[in-house]
Amino acid sequence: MRGPEPIATVVPCLLRHERQTGGQPMKNRMSPHAALMARPVRRVARATAVLTVLLSSALAGAQTASSQKADKGEIQRGRYLVMVAGCNDCHTPGYAAKNGEVDEKLWLTGDALGWSGPWGTTYPVNLRLFMADMSKQQWVKHARTMTPRPPMPWFNVRPMTDADLKAIYAYTRSLGRGGDPAPAFVPPGANKPGGPLVQFPG
Numbered sequence: 001m002r003g004p005e006p007i008a009t010v011v012p013c014l015l016r017h018e019r020q021t022g023g024q025p026m027k028n029r030m031s032p033h034a035a036l037m038a039r040p041v042r043r044v045a046r047a048t049a050v051l052t053v054l055l056s057s058a059l060a061g062a063q064t065a066s067s068q069k070a071d072k073g074e075i076q077r078g079r080y081l082v083m084v085a086g087c088n089d090c091h092t093p094g095y096a097a098k099n100g101e102v103d104e105k106l107w108l109t110g111d112a113l114g115w116s117g118p119w120g121t122t123y124p125v126n127l128r129l130f131m132a133d134m135s136k137q138q139w140v141k142h143a144r145t146m147t148p149r150p151p152m153p154w155f156n157v158r159p160m161t162d163a164d165l166k167a168i169y170a171y172t173r174s175l176g177r178g179g180d181p182a183p184a185f186v187p188p189g190a191n192k193p194g195g196p197l198v199q200f201p202g
């Protein structure tokens, strides 16, 4: 930091101010000596302010990095839950039949394999499209209140913790939109759909 400025630069500055205020002497005008002393103080204050801004932006950067890390962990947890809770079994095409060996790009894109029973014929929805237009909060609320038709085990989703539901959401969203919407539900009594079906008794 430079030392106090020579008095020669302070005095013209004060004179200029006097001219700007119409030649009226300023009430609390500082003596050149006081001005000399005040400058370094102001400089220190300014330097402190700059330092504060720099420090807080560095802290904000560190926070972003750690929340990104947390997101990564949450996504991994969601991936794990989707696997062990069996969501892929029905919502990923061919997953159960191929012993789970399906490219992750296809995970949760729904299936055209119909499940037929007294409830009609249902198709596992494309969860990636389903969650794409939902907020995390909307998903949690939906997961807690939904009662879709069989064989969707909604009663296994409902008791999940908020953290688990959010992790499933984070993972599904991380895959992005993908695939096509599943075929529409066919009510009981209607003509049987033409595609592949799993037939339940009754």
Ligand code: HEC
Residues within 6 Å of the ligand: 082, 085, 086, 087, 088, 089, 090, 091, 115, 122, 123, 124, 125, 127, 130, 146, 147, 148, 149, 150, 151, 152, 153, 156, 157, 168, 185
């Ligand atoms: C046994 C097959 C099966 C499994 C396992 C399964 N689902 Fe489903 N799911 C379905 C079917 C079929 C539908 C469509 C139901 C309908 O049309 O009413 C569905 C529908 C849904 C829906 C849409 C509900 C709505 O309101 O429209 C969501 C969300 C869902 N499943 C999430 C999951 C999650 C999360 C898992 C893993 C925990 C899972 N499913 C596991 C078969 C399954």
